[in-house]
Structures are given as structure tokens and as C-alpha cells.
Amino acid sequence: MFRFPVSLGGSHDNTKQPQPSDEQHHRAVMDETGLNLLTAHTGSEESMVDDGLSVDMEEKRTKCENAQLREELKKAVEENQRLKEMLSQTTNNFNSLQMQLVAVMRQQEDHHHLAKTESKGKAIKPPEAPEMVPRQFIDLGLPTAEASSEERTTVRSGSPPSPLENSVLRQRGKRILEIEESPETESNGWGNPNKVPKHNASLSNCNVIDQSAAEATMRKARVSVRDRFENPTLVDGCQWRKYGQKMAKGNPCPRAYYRCTMAVGCPVRKQVQRCAEDRSILITTYEGNHNHPLPPAAMSMASTTTAAASMLLSGSTMSGQADGLMNPTNLLARTMLPCSSSMATISASAPFPTITLDLTESAPNADNPANNNPLMQFSQRSGFTELNQSVLPQMMGQGFYYNQQQSRFSGLQMPAQSLNAGESVSAATAAIAADPNFAAALAAALTSIISGSNSHQNGNSNNSNGSNVTTSNVDKRP
DNA sequence: CGAGTTTGACCTGCGC
């Protein structure tokens, strides 16, 4: 069984182990805001006031502290060892899955080639249905009716290949992605969304228009996070570069604009502004999806915000696609809502659909750092077991990079209140399977858990790992 | 010297 005991709740750690990055976090907060915010007291150093104890007493205390530190170190080493084992096992599973994928793709390719060869003898070739399996699984580009997978890849706007995609292509001997920077991409890469070429609308292909609209919608969807700026959760682990600052109307504090610089062409931007009413509150608004894997430190926030964005969109687009249960974002749409009344609000009146995650309010169990992360809250509030508490956040954080690109829009219209644990687990399994990295290992683990603990499972076939490879082809890519 | 920040100018959308 796979267990991921790593807490992704931002930089919080249940074990309260020494965190040398705390100071960096706070400095980063200050840098990020560009607002010269004061940093909070970072040290946990205790008062060293002489209380009159004798030297012996102090020595005893020092020894005691040393023992405690050694104990913590020992625990950390054990934890590290466990993580290493898990990593190697996961890597093995990933490799095997990848090999299977390549085999399937080669089969498909051969089949396709064969069909083409046969059709060459005929004057008119009947329209072919797109190859669904490979694209659904690996092609993160927007599917068009006539574009081949290679074409779709090149159309993509400035997004570097995913590791999986790249590796597959490497194995196919095609390094397409290295030459994918089209002139349009160059000119638009960072381009102002407002500067999206208008001639696009004149393209004859309606799909292109739909895609543009879909992209625009997704691009405009925002997730706003309110948090006190001393909360390191806001330091999301990504690298940001400030590209502008502006005074916003109605707020004496300037708004700073940042873009993600962790990968060339990453479309994610964020705005940081202090709350006008309470200047100790930072409002960070994220926009867009990362096109690169995120560092662990960034997983928590990124998964939270992108999940919220996806939730927002899946609830607003109402596409009615049949892939609802296969979409991990729907899982969040279904799981976050029931518990999000106090921490997440959706604004329909805003210029762009925006969901606000308010992390300033402490949860009842305030001593639990996980409460700062809505996803953690979800996993706890929804009655998930230890498995879910450990696996789900990890899976979400790890998987969203791919998941966002595979299924942007989905149409799950299931009332949030109807969610039950069984469905959650089913959806969780689907979500896991949508992530190429962890599909094999985690889906197997979850399935075994489900079959063991959820005898009342409703028998929904969507929860099985077998069908997950054919995830939605509704959307797919920024 | 390169990377990041600052800041005024510019562009675009929207309401009137």
C-alpha cells in the first residue's frame, strides 16, 4: 500500500521540525509583495532570561534538549528513509506504466499507419476519428478536429512539454517539442491576454474559436487567497518576478503584479495586495495554471488555488460532459463545496469568475496546521481515513499539473450535498488515475482500500482504475 | 554583468 505521510500543508509541519526556510519565507513575503511589509517574528527562540537556576540545572536542561533534538533527528532520518523507499517504488510503477503507454501508442500508431496506407489506394479518405487513447492520456494540447497530435503540440502556446509527454516523444524519436515555439507563441507568450490576435476570430474553424473562448475563460478564472502575511502558506514556493505595480482604486495600498518564472512561458500570474480594511491581510490572486511541475513547497498552495479555479470553472461552464466523474477537478468541486462555506466564496459579480479562499479565519482546531489548507480541511472534514488524509493532498498537489491540462472543463452537476464518502473515494480514485505519475500505484492502492473498507460501494464503474486512462477529452490544455 | 525591481507610458475594456 502506498502512503504519503508527507504533509503538504504549506510549510507547516506537524512534527514541528526545525525549518530553516522560515526566515526565507518571510523575506520572500516581503519581497513578493513589494509593499515593504513588515515581517513577522520568525524565530521560535525561547526567552533566555536568567531565572536564577543553577548551572547544574541549566546543564540538565541542555542535556534534555539535546536528547530531544537527537530524537527528532532520528525521526527525521526515519522519515527520510521511508520517503526514499516510497519514491523508488513510485518511480518503478511510473516507469512500468510509461512502458505500457509507449506500447499502446506504438500499437495505435502502427494501426493508424496501416489504415493510412490502405486508404491511399482510395480516392477519398473517410474522415477518421481522432486517436483517443494516446491523446487523452498524454496529449495536453487542445484537441482539434483535424490536427494531428504533432500539430496540436505545436499549436500549444508556449508550454514546455510535460515530462511524460516528452519522454514518450523521445522514445518515439521525435523531438517535436523543441521546435514548437511558433512565431505566434513568441509574440504572445507573455502577451497581454487582451492582445490575443483578433484575427483568430476570423479563422474558419469554429473549434478554434471555442478553444480560444475556453482558454480565455480559464485564463480569466481567478483564485484569490486571503491570508495574514505572516502566514508562510502564502509563500507558495514558486518563483515570481514582479512586472508591475499599480495603485488600485479604493485601496491605499498598491497592487503588485507577478508572473511565475519557474518555467519559460508559464502563464501563471498573481497579484498581491494588502487588504484595505485590515492591512495585516494579504490578498493574493492567482491566475492561470502552471505548465511545469511544482516544487513540493508549491504543491499545497498551487493545488489549493488551481483546485478552486477548476471547481469554479467546472461549476460555471456546465458543459454537461460525460466525463464528470473522471475529472479530478470535479472531485474538488464536489468535495470542497460542502466544507467551504466559511473558507471559500465564489464571486459571480466580479469581472472574472473568482473564488476566494479565506485563510485568515482559524479553524476550530487551530493547533492543527493542516487547517490552513482548504484541501487538508476537506480531507479531514469529509471523514476521510488516514489514507485519505495522507494520500489525497499529495495526489492533488502532484497531479494537478497534469490534470489541469488534461481536463479543464467538465460538467459535473452533482449537488455537493449528495457527496458521500464512497463517492469521494471513487472520485479520488479517478483523480489519481488521471495523474500519469501516480496512476498505477495509487489507483491500485486506493482500489484495494475501497474494496476492503467500502463494502457499500455503489458499484460505479468510474471509480476503477481501469477506465481512467480514457479520461475526458473535453478539454485539455491551456 | 546579469537578474530582478521600479515606474511612467501605453493598451484595452467598460461604463456613461
Added chain:
DNA sequence: GCGCAGGTCAAACTCG
């Protein structure tokens, strides 16, 4: 059409 506000660009500047 005009003005306003939000958002972005890019040259100048700063910093390590």
C-alpha cells in the same frame, strides 16, 4: 467618443 481603471510593457535603475 470620452474618460477611467485595470493590466502590461519596457527603459531605467538597483543589487549581488
